[in-house]
Amino acid sequence: MYKKPVLNYLNSVIPKIVSIRELLTYASLLGLSAYVFLLVFQPFGTYNFEHAYKFSLLSGYGVILFVAYALISVLLRKKRGTIAIELFRIFLVLLLSVFLNFVYHGWFINQAPLQWNNLPYIGFYTLSLYSPIATIYFLLRVDKRHSYYEKNNSSIERLSIKPAIILSQMNDCHLGLVDIPNGNQSLKLLPSDFIFAKSMDNYCMIYFRKDGTVKKQMVRI
Numbered sequence: 001m002y003k004k005p006v007l008n009y010l011n012s013v014i015p016k017i018v019s020i021r022e023l024l025t026y027a028s029l030l031g032l033s034a035y036v037f038l039l040v041f042q043p044f045g046t047y048n049f050e051h052a053y054k055f056s057l058l059s060g061y062g063v064i065l066f067v068a069y070a071l072i073s074v075l076l077r078k079k080r081g082t083i084a085i086e087l088f089r090i091f092l093v094l095l096l097s098v099f100l101n102f103v104y105h106g107w108f109i110n111q112a113p114l115q116w117n118n119l120p121y122i123g124f125y126t127l128s129l130y131s132p133i134a135t136i137y138f139l140l141r142v143d144k145r146h147s148y149y150e151k152n153n154s155s156i157e158r159l160s161i162k163p164a165i166i167l168s169q170m171n172d173c174h175l176g177l178v179d180i181p182n183g184n185q186s187l188k189l190l191p192s193d194f195i196f197a198k199s200m201d202n203y204c205m206i207y208f209r210k211d212g213t214v215k216k217q218m219v220r221i
Contacts, residue, residue, distance in 0.1 A: 016081035031066030
């Protein structure tokens, strides 16, 4: 019953992270958020942790989130931008962060050999620390999805489609055609043959019927 709506939601398109600058911006904000969270709330016994370089050591957890997000985002850079991929990104970032935090906590904080029985506890602490930050990040990405749709809808509305009357060479009657500008050329269709237009950034894909089949042609907006 709910399978189709859930799948449709997961397959919803959101803007991809394509530039290195955007990737590093997200990674920096996530890492900084983790560090500030530790400084302000000092959870999991951090308040009682005594060390001359306490705040410097705590910054390592922010650096780990920065590195984990950057690495996973590079691996997923060729994937299509969807909500499912974004959730998968968050899952992989949390998974990698758990392992890196485990290593960092053992070697740098405790300065002792790794004890694998501590991994579940580090995993719990990592999820408790990063989950609120990941939730805010996800909501921001979903908000970009709405902006993406609004931009596409406005692009479709800006598409200039004006009627024209031309003389048919097949008979003596006049046919009202839809004239769709496309650079120096134009695509002329009967209103009954026009199906719909799908905007893609600066281009628009026109779907129409011709010779009994559905065809498509890309035009520049």
